[in-house]
Amino acid sequence: MTQTDAPLTGHKLIHSYLKTLDASPGVYRMLDEQMRVLYVGKARNLKNRVSNYARPTGHSGRIARMISETRSMMFLTTATETEALLLEQNLIKQLKPKYNVLLRDDKSFPNILVAKDHAFPQIRKHRGAKKTKGSYYGPFASAGAVNRTLNQLQRVFLLRDCSDSTYEGRTRPCLNYQIKRCSAPCVGKISQDDYAASVRDAEKFLSGKTTGIQERLADEMAKASEAMEFERAAAMRDRIRALTQVQTAQGINPRGVSEADVIALHMDGGQACVQVFFIRANQNWGNRDYYPRLAADVSETEVMEAFLGQFYDTKEPPKQVILSHGVENEDLLLDALSQKAGRKVDIIVPQRGEKMDLVAGAARNARESLARKMAESATQGKLLKGLAEAFDLDAPPQRVEVYDNSHIQGAHAVGAMIVAGPEGFMKNSYRKFNIRGEELTPGDDFGMMKEVLKRRFKRLLKEDPDRSKGDWPDLLLIDGGAGQVSAVREIMEDMGVGDIPMVGVAKGLDRDAGKEEFHRTGKQVMALRHNDPVLYFVQRMRDEAHRFAIGTHRAKRSKAVGVTPLDDVPGVGARRKKALLMHFGSAKAVGRANLADLKAVEGISEAMAQTIYDFFHEK
Template identity: 80%
Template sequence: MPDTLPPTPAKTGHDCIQGYLKSLDSSPGVYRMLDAESRVLYVGKAHNLKARVSNYARPSGHSRRIARMISETASMMFLTTRTETEALLLEQNLIKQLKPRYNVLLRDDKSFPNILVTKDHRFPQIRKHRGRKSVKGSYYGPFASAGAVNRTLNQLQKVFLLRNCSDAMYSSRTRPCLLYQIKRCAAPCTGEISEQDYAGLVADAERFLSGRSTKVQETLAAQMAEAAEAMEFERAAILRDRIKALTQVQTAQGINPRGVPEADVVALHMEGGQACVQVFFIRANQNWGNKDFYPRVAEAEASEVLQAFLGQFYDGKQPPRRLILSHPIDDPDLMAEALSQKAGRKVAIDVPKRGEKAELVAGAARNARESLARKMAETATQGRLLRGLAEAFGLDSPPQRVEVYDNSHIQGTNAVGGMIVAGPDGFEKSAYRKFNIKGEDLTPGDDFGMMTEVLTRRLSRLIKEDPDRQSGSWPDLLLIDGGPGQVSAVQKVLEELGVPDIAMVGVAKGIDRDAGKEEFHRPGQRPFALRHNDPVLYFIQRLRDEAHRFAIGTHRAKRAKSMSANPLDDVPGVGGARKRALLAHFGSAKAVTRANLSDLKAVDGISDALAETIYDFFHAG
């Protein structure tokens, strides 16, 4: 059913909500509460829309958060669904899209890495994989971080000797690489191991990653004994080293529950209006790492926070067979049904009180408590630095969003601009942006022109997407890498776009470009410096260095891409197969660009029409 939006009542709060009851029935669905500016305040789901909305129409009995939300409500929107499970899934999807102010919101929702054993090659490769599972192979995970994957892969290479090189590198080898020499690879690329024996290593690795490591160890131990008895002492030593490496993998995992083959352990700790959710990934009876999250809790209860976290966390991820929670949630049966529907198999939800599962939860809860304490200490420090920034630059209040800009290029080539963002929670890396400099009329190396282009594009987009400055994406302070020239250029952009009220400071290197002697430039004011040991100065240096690191990294990536670019990539109608045919015929892309029409027509798979297209592409004008 499409969204229904009755005429907006003139009243707000309880009276406004009361006006919708006549048009509602007992269907399940999702509701949205909007303020007078039609901004979404809250998204909720209901088994019975009329009953749920009637609760909001009552003038009393609400928490402070809900009472505030009701008082701001000027209109509502409704969407009915066939089942409450559909409503739950839709609710979490809308929360992630709209980010309403009064909902619990998961702010860090990145994908997690897996270990991939490829299956599209005679000699499978083992490697880290993140993102869509589009490559043919077996996936094992998720792991909490790239570091957890890398540590495990490092040990698995010692145990199972599987290759991690790309197929292109594999096919180009004429002798074993260094990994073979240090006993990290069986070197199938040069025939040092048979296909059958390599397949046995792959099978052992997959048994281990599936939780059947005992069988692997028993097999290796038996093989070592046989080798020793046959006086093949070198082979026995190799097998001994593999068993030792396998034991190290298991020891490094830390928590290895015997009775929990596959689960996510999710523990919540709340304190001082903030929350930390700690997630431990248990797969194949092994701990594959843990990660902490800091959702925006909006004064919610623990049960609501944890339920909202689960709905948003698994919105784009495959849930495990079991979730082990520290707190009960509002609708455990409904959440289990929704996650089971998403996974295509049963997903169980437990809140254990004793036994091994309770011990796992206690460990995760301890980590959540300690992580939140560190986070709150860091936030307090960050708050002091932001207050110091406001005092140093004469701002009315501590900035909640600081944007720092830097450019990077080599004599004007592959020029990019970088923007990093910092706020009360530190660096906000999901908000970082890169800008490929597009201005064709810029003089190579024109830093003022590049800064003008970057700020014009950034602020123009903000003006278009959020003219009322309600999204939290507008900067309170701009820090520009440069002196009076850059400051003048940016000030001109701010005035032309009609936003001269945004505070802006240029950070120049100062005398001899030494760190600690920075000069700060503001429009219409004399430059000044901070004392050498001022914590605010160190903070500004960290901000500038992070912007420089980001801009340099972006520039290097762009330069590497341009150096490896193939002129044939941009020719219409030339895909991978035809590109290979042209390169095989002419020997290089450069030779293709110089070829005459008759030679192009002689290439297998290149029609006369396509040959003319290729010729015209390189000889036009």
């Protein structure tokens, strides 16, 4: 329900809604005169909750400002209080209201996958939806934490990490076998039963059950030694040693906590840091820090509750959530988390013992991380102010977007956008663009940049036409000189966004760092003195854009390596592809082959030969 009454504002407007509300649970939204959402809140009883805002006095400074800016409200009733909590968090993440606590970095966490869709399971890092058949272990705090654990698993259990296509195509062991990181099932160096036993041991290790593994390895080493199989005994010894090193390195792990997220909050100067430590299988699988956006005057309980609701919106909760601060609606959170997990979840605010020690460690990290962040933000603020002065901007930019392209003679072309702001590089806002323009001349940097900017602003105009969500840039930095600036300016003028300042960064004389020239529409080419901190700041942003563009290009190129037209032929897998290439020498030769020649290839039936022949000749 929406109602607007021009003469009424603030608490009087809110009071006018009370006669239409009842005691149902639900979610309410406060909107300003431009119909932008100021605040999203949940209520066990909508009428009682909204009546609190209808009082003219007794509010904190933040709530009073929010009420004074309110010009209309929207309401949505729900069947249960828990449903209201979940809907509130979804709307906050979607609408990013000014007065709500907002979790800004919400990337997924990597897991370890033991794939079960092959006779010799592969172990690998996995991120995203869990669609592949297999066992998943995690979450891990970062890709680095996953890679360290995978490295340990390979040393101890000798499991393969190669793709199925690589596995199928091998005729001799790879380097991992030589350095004792794989048992080489691809060429029959281990039986399927023995490999399956190693997989089971690895899964026990990831579940925290390591004692039996070490005992079994020691028993196998003793038997090999008695049978004078000294090479096998030495291999068992090396695996035991590797497992011992892993356990020694994990001495900081809790003994009494098998599965939990330890979450600690520290607030200072209107800013906050939340540290999350992931404990799985009695092992510390890393930590991640978050800096939620706060309005003024929020309490620690409010920040913690908002963080939990948004953090677990897309993540499965563990058995225990151990907190540094309690939350107001603990019963609702418990119900929501338990529903999501499909089992009971406990929320604990410990006062003593090992759990309290874990929280204290997380709180110390939160305090130290926030202090570093605040120091970095102060420096970043000075640099943004210097950027505004150097390029005659009206105010220090809050969002700087930097663009770059990467390709090799036009092949595998990609565009990249990185973003910087008051808190440094905003990596969750980075974007990559696969260059699609078929009419572009290979290597046409002007055309590529125009395509990237056109797609970027077309999306912004669609998703945020009134520029209210904070996703619009205050400054564009383009890698290039006058030609690039002119090409991009043409696109921006055509799209009606020509008011956004833009600067082209060219390498300058001898293409040396430190001699950059800056190009702006209608203004003289300029340069900054070689020791100017703003120049270093621009160089860092340009280098970051270049790094991101190169990395994206390499990833795209590596995916294309080994790709042939045979990959698109129905029924041609790794074995048949290998047989065809070995017989004919190239995919082009396969395409030119007649039906009789195709039938002569080992493993190619008459029906498959017809399929291959039809595929190439119909094309």
